[in-house]
Amino acid sequence: MKLTFFLLLVSFMQVSATLHSQNAKVSIQVKECLIEQVFEMIEQQSNYVFVYNHEQISKMGRITGNFKDVEVSQVLNACLKGTGLYYELVNNTIIVHFQQVEKKSVLLKGRVTDRDSVPLPGGNSPDEGDYRGDGHGCTREF
Structure with missing residues (x-):
């Protein structure tokens, strides 16, 4: 019984600590500061740790x-509005990186012909994911 009570108590304390860290509040006043300095201030006032690419962050303007x-x-x-950067919160780590651009695939169909619309022997067209290309039969259709 005592063991069960102890385990429940520890579980509730863990949940409380997690909720507190996700709702951490800070007070920061900055004028023409680098974003890295803002990250350091947040780290000092919370339990968060930042992970980011220094080269990407250094290209940002100053924050006020x-x-x-x-x-x-x-x-x-x-601070990150309009910069193309966004953040993810993983436990007590904040990961800052550029927003991924979604690649769109396009289906390309056609024929490899000369000026007179005669199929060219040995004409190549790129395969999906392969930029070397491949011939497709005598009609050169792809």
């Missing part, structure tokens, strides 16, 4: 803002 007792997500949303 006054954030008083606001959630970390609000600060990050304001």
Whole structure:
């Protein structure tokens, strides 16, 4: 019975700590600061650790803002707005990176012909995912 009570108590404490860290509030006042400095201030006032590519972050402009007792997500949303960067929260780690551009595939159909619309022998067309290309029969259709 005591063991069960102890395990329940530890579980509730763990849940409480997790909820607290996800709703961490910070107060930051910056004027023409680098985003890296904002990250350092957030790290000092919370349990979060930042992971980012220094080269990507160094290309950003300077940040000016006054954030008083606001959630970390609000600060990050304001600082990263319009930069093409976004963040992910994984446990107590904030990963900052460029937004992935979704690649769209296009189905390409046609024939390899000369000026007189005669199929060319040895004409190549690219296969899906392969830029070397491949001939497709005597009609050169792809």
